[in-house]
Amino acid sequence: xxxxxxxxxxxxxxxxxxxxxxxxxxxxxxxxxxxxxxxxxxxxxxxxxxxxxxxxxxxxxxxxxxxxxxxxxxxxxxxxxxxxxxxxxxxxxxxxxxxxxxxxxxxxxxxxxxxxxxxxxxxxxxxxxxxxxxxxxxxxxxxxxxxxxxxxxxxxxx
Amino acid sequence: xxxxxxxxxxxxxxxxxxxxxxxxxxxxxxxxxxxxxxxxxxxxxxxxxxxxxxxxxxxxxxxxxxxxxxxxxxxxxxxxxxxxxxxxxxxxxxxxxxxxxxxxxxxxxxxxxxxxxxxxxxxxxxxxxxxxxxxxxxxxxxxxxxxxxxxxxxxxxxxxxxxxxxxxxxxxxxxxxxxxxxxxxxxxxxxxxxxxxxxxxxxxxxxxxxxxxxxxxxxxxxxxxxxxxxxxxxxxxxxxxxxxxxxxxxxxxxxxxxxxxxxxxxxxxxxxxxxxxxxxxxxxxxxxxxxxxxxxxxxxxxxxxxxxxxxxxxxxxxxxxxxxxxxxxxxxxxxxxxxxxxxxxxxxxxxxxxxxxxxxxxxxxxxxxxxxxxxxxxxxxxxxxxxxxxxxxxxxxxxxxxxxxxxxxxxxxxxxxxxxxxxxxxxxxxxxxxxxxxxxxxxxxxxxxxxxxxxxxxxxxxxxxxxxxxxxxxxxxxxxxxxxxxxxxxxxxxxxxxxxxxxxxxxxxxxxxxxxxxxxxxxxxxxxxxxxxxxxxxxxxxxxxxxxxxxxxxxxxxxxxxxxxxxxxxxxxxxxxxxxxxxxxxxxxxxxxxxxxxxxxxxxxxxxxxxxxxxxxxxxxxxxxxxxxxxxxxxxxxxxxxxxxxxxxxxxxxxxxxxxxxxxxxxxxxxxxxxxxxxxxxxxxxxxxxxxxxxxxxxxxxxxxxxxxxxxxxxxxxxxxxxxxxxxxxxxxxxxxxxxxxxxxxxxxxxxxxxxxxxxxxxxxxxx
Numbered sequence: 001x002x003x004x005x006x007x008x009x010x011x012x013x014x015x016x017x018x019x020x021x022x023x024x025x026x027x028x029x030x031x032x033x034x035x036x037x038x039x040x041x042x043x044x045x046x047x048x049x050x051x052x053x054x055x056x057x058x059x060x061x062x063x064x065x066x067x068x069x070x071x072x073x074x075x076x077x078x079x080x081x082x083x084x085x086x087x088x089x090x091x092x093x094x095x096x097x098x099x100x101x102x103x104x105x106x107x108x109x110x111x112x113x114x115x116x117x118x119x120x121x122x123x124x125x126x127x128x129x130x131x132x133x134x135x136x137x138x139x140x141x142x143x144x145x146x147x148x149x150x151x152x153x154x155x156x157x158x
Numbered sequence: 159x160x161x162x163x164x165x166x167x168x169x170x171x172x173x174x175x176x177x178x179x180x181x182x183x184x185x186x187x188x189x190x191x192x193x194x195x196x197x198x199x200x201x202x203x204x205x206x207x208x209x210x211x212x213x214x215x216x217x218x219x220x221x222x223x224x225x226x227x228x229x230x231x232x233x234x235x236x237x238x239x240x241x242x243x244x245x246x247x248x249x250x251x252x253x254x255x256x257x258x259x260x261x262x263x264x265x266x267x268x269x270x271x272x273x274x275x276x277x278x279x280x281x282x283x284x285x286x287x288x289x290x291x292x293x294x295x296x297x298x299x300x301x302x303x304x305x306x307x308x309x310x311x312x313x314x315x316x317x318x319x320x321x322x323x324x325x326x327x328x329x330x331x332x333x334x335x336x337x338x339x340x341x342x343x344x345x346x347x348x349x350x351x352x353x354x355x356x357x358x359x360x361x362x363x364x365x366x367x368x369x370x371x372x373x374x375x376x377x378x379x380x381x382x383x384x385x386x387x388x389x390x391x392x393x394x395x396x397x398x399x400x401x402x403x404x405x406x407x408x409x410x411x412x413x414x415x416x417x418x419x420x421x422x423x424x425x426x427x428x429x430x431x432x433x434x435x436x437x438x439x440x441x442x443x444x445x446x447x448x449x450x451x452x453x454x455x456x457x458x459x460x461x462x463x464x465x466x467x468x469x470x471x472x473x474x475x476x477x478x479x480x481x482x483x484x485x486x487x488x489x490x491x492x493x494x495x496x497x498x499x500x501x502x503x504x505x506x507x508x509x510x511x512x513x514x515x516x517x518x519x520x521x522x523x524x525x526x527x528x529x530x531x532x533x534x535x536x537x538x539x540x541x542x543x544x545x546x547x548x549x550x551x552x553x554x555x556x557x558x559x560x561x562x563x564x565x566x567x568x569x570x571x572x573x574x575x576x577x578x579x580x581x582x583x584x585x586x587x588x589x590x591x592x593x594x595x596x597x598x599x600x601x602x603x604x605x606x607x608x609x610x611x612x613x614x615x616x617x618x619x620x621x622x623x624x625x626x627x628x629x630x631x632x633x634x635x636x637x638x639x640x641x642x643x644x645x646x647x648x649x650x651x652x653x654x655x656x657x658x659x660x661x662x663x664x665x666x667x668x669x670x671x672x673x674x675x676x677x678x679x680x681x682x683x684x685x686x687x688x689x690x691x692x693x694x695x696x697x698x699x700x701x702x703x704x705x706x707x708x709x710x711x712x713x714x715x716x717x718x719x720x721x722x723x724x725x726x727x728x729x730x731x732x733x734x735x736x737x738x739x740x741x742x743x744x745x746x747x748x749x750x751x752x753x754x755x756x757x758x759x760x761x762x763x764x765x766x767x768x769x770x771x772x773x774x775x776x777x778x779x780x781x782x783x784x785x786x787x788x789x790x791x792x793x794x795x796x797x798x799x800x801x802x803x804x805x806x807x808x809x810x811x812x813x814x815x816x817x818x819x820x821x822x823x824x825x826x827x828x829x830x831x832x833x834x835x836x837x838x839x840x841x842x843x844x845x846x847x848x849x850x851x852x853x854x855x856x857x858x859x860x861x862x863x864x865x866x867x868x869x870x871x872x873x874x875x876x877x878x879x880x881x882x883x884x885x886x887x888x889x890x891x892x893x894x895x896x897x898x899x900x901x902x903x904x905x906x907x908x909x910x911x912x913x914x915x916x917x918x919x920x921x922x923x924x925x926x
Contacts, residue, residue: 031183038177038178039177040343041183042343042393042846043845044426045845045847048342048846050342078176078177079176079178081176087175087176091175092175094171095168095171095172096167098649098812098814098815100175101648101649101815102342102391102392102394103170103175103179104179104341104343104394106174106175106177107177110175129854130855133853133854135853136846138342138394138819138851139394139647139815140815140819140822141815141818141819141820141821142818142822142853142857143859143860144818146854
């Protein structure tokens with residue numbers, strides 16, 4: 001057991017003062033201390049990418065980062081993607097194109113794609129596939145994920 | 159207007175894309191954390207267990223009076239074995255739970271678990287399915303001295319003469335290496351204890367909530383009324399979440415004992431080594447072919463490694479007995495003899511995984527067809543054409559009745575989509591340039607939506623199969639449908655809402671499907687075996703039809719119409735051939751508030767129905783083109799075509815999603831995924847980086863063609879389609895690899911065909 005450290009996490013534009021053990025992962029802090037359970041844990045080995053969040057705009061495995069490393073950064077999670085009732089283009093296209101089945105990997109894919117497209121809105125399909133190969137989906141066979149991401153990219157460029 | 163047949167975006171998704179789903183770990187906040195201490199040894203005697211002084215730790219000694227899990231098949235060849243909740247005197251696989259720890263959070267629980275020292279005296283383990291059958295092999299359970307837990311046999315009278323008459327007898331040794339279903343969400347449960355009533359609510363990531371309630375109550379000796387099981391949003395199952403696991407029983411036992419809320423969320427390492435595995439199978443299959451390629455008969459010896467225990471409720475018979483009954487597949491041969499054994503070993507328990515045996519069965523038959531085509535000098539498409547069932551209903555040699563299908567037509571469609579003559583021309587040219595392209599086929603049927611008769615025939619003590627659906631329309635005209643199926647990613651709520659909407663003339667958005675909560679739904683069997691759309695959907699249609707009858711009777715009175723002259727459509731009850739209509743919500747309100755007006759119509763709108771069909775076979779053909787890099791053994795799939803026939807597609811987008819996801823898992827089975835044990839029984843593949851599930855880079859675009867045979871075997875005319883993608887793909891891919899490597903003259907009968915195995919094949923042939 002170790003002493004807890006008080007930090008403030010900046011998540012989706014809100015401040016979350018939390019007290020965490022130094023060993024607590026960012027994913028656990030988001031889920032358990034901030035109550036933001038949209039970030040899912042599929043392996044805790046950094047392989048599946050279900051826990052992907054944006055840290056200062058870049059996709060990061062939240063299971064591989066300590067919460068105490070995240071006190072000076074801007075974090076974005078799936079809960080911050082929609083603007084109120086209006087879904088983000090990625091969320092809308094995943095829905096309309098059946099880019100999800102069980103939905104467990106979906107938040108990670110959404111944040112991965114959001115980070116990639118915000119950095120480069122003009123990615124080619126090959127580049128997008130390269131980025132999306134970071135994460136695992138067990139249900140869809142990926143076909144509708146790439147379709148949804150391409151359509152969302154087009155919508156985001158408008 | 160019909161909702162069936164439309165690719166309606168799923169009603170489930172607005173919640174899930176916001177990250178607002180409610181998976182089991184999401185309800186764990188505030189609960190104490192449970193962690194299992196697992197055996198690091200495959201087989202051995204427990205000499206002692208040392209517990210840390212300041213931790214909450216329980217072992218088997220604390221479980222006095224609590225039974226183990228003992229699934230039963232009523233067959234003389236079945237040997238029941240009991241799975242203790244925690245290992246008592248001995249361990250039988252690496253990963254078996256030996257002790258359980260409770261602490262305030264999961265990190266603290268891991269700390270305590272690491273301080274529990276289990277002293278085990280190892281003994282020789284039995285790991286391989288064929289070595290387990292040898293004389294003198296270490297015995298896993300003393301009641302099964304030969305390590306066989308179940309054995310089925312069948313032999314038609316004419317098999318011997320078919321084998322004698324054959325021009326070519328071709329024997330293949332097929333090996334499917336061990337697989338795991340690997341849902342992206344691991345197993346997990348949260349037990350909430352009600353301090354006033356003592357009742358426990360168990361949230362669990364499961365496919366069969368009612369079965370779990372029955373199983374836990376039986377083992378703990380409590381009334382089912384004292385336990386509520388809720389399957390919240392479930393992050394995939396694929397069969398792995400349909401068994402009763404000791405962990406869930408212990409969670410409920412602990413919650414009652416400690417009178418507190420407890421959470422066990424499995425980690426990925428546990429999931430890969432200690433949940434369930436599948437498809438560790440070795441088949442010896444002989445085909446007796448006439449000179450024209452006609453298959454006269456098949457003889458098979460099939461061994462399935464069922465691991466250390468028998469899964470509840472379907473038992474360790476699930477793979478071997480499926481193999482016995484369904485090897486003949488889509489082919490019309492008459493003579494069949496098979497022996498199929500479930501063999502116990504010191505490995506993780508086998509349980510269903512999407513397709514159950516049929517990926518290996520299809521791999522066997524389709525490899526056999528290609529091998530025979532090569533031997534007899536017949537085109538692979540032509541030899542199938544000569545052997546596929548084309549008259550229906552067809553009775554298989556094991557007595558299964560195939561309803562109307564399109565076995566040949568789907569094959570022709572898939573082959574046409576590939577443009578085989580053009581491919582063969584290209585293939586020859588590429589061979590000359592040192593590029594190895596191949597074409598592969600796989601034809602299969604898929605038994606789906608089968609009710610109690612199929613399970614009773616297996617001798618199951620617990621006979622699942624039917625579905626009860628409870629349907630009501632409230633006074634505002636909205637519909638609540640309570641189902642016993644338990645979807646976990648299939649979009650079933652959307653598909654069922656479409657079916658019900660059509661019966662009642664309302665929009666699917668006004669049909670709420672309630673599932674996965676034993677307090678809120680009729681007793682049911684959950685979601686597995688491609689059953690829910692067929693059986694649950696059939697029961698929904700029947701229950702909704704009863705509501706429709708009442709609505710029409712009420713409309714007949716209120717619209718002063720003649721009987722049988724009302725249609726429900728577009729939210730209205732319409733008098734046929736007139737302008738008279740009334741909104742359905744007004745009828746619904748009248749049903750509750752003006753019931754005195756309707757003689758012979760009982761008050762309210764609340765009906766239920768049961769559906770228990772015999773089953774229906776969907777069918778498909780997969781065709782692929784692959785390229786094999788002979789320097790590295792890497793396989794790249796250039797094209798993958800699926801021509802399938804599942805009758806009426808309630809939501810075509812969802813059907814295509816099931817096919818694509820299944821094919822991806824099938825490609826994984828063909829090329830990548832394998833659970834590996836070392837020589838003493840340690841599981842070596844305990845992270846996803848070792849198990850190698852494919853990413854988007856490995857999965858090609860999947861082209862899908864639909865046939866639509868209307869079968870009377872299902873009242874919705876919809877057949878199941880949940881498993882076919884995975885059943886057909888492994889055979890299709892490996893047939894294409896073998897075709898690509900024709901210049902080397904090799905055959906591959908083992909999956910996955912990893913790069914190393916492919917290189918070994920190529921190099922082996924080079925040496926000769």
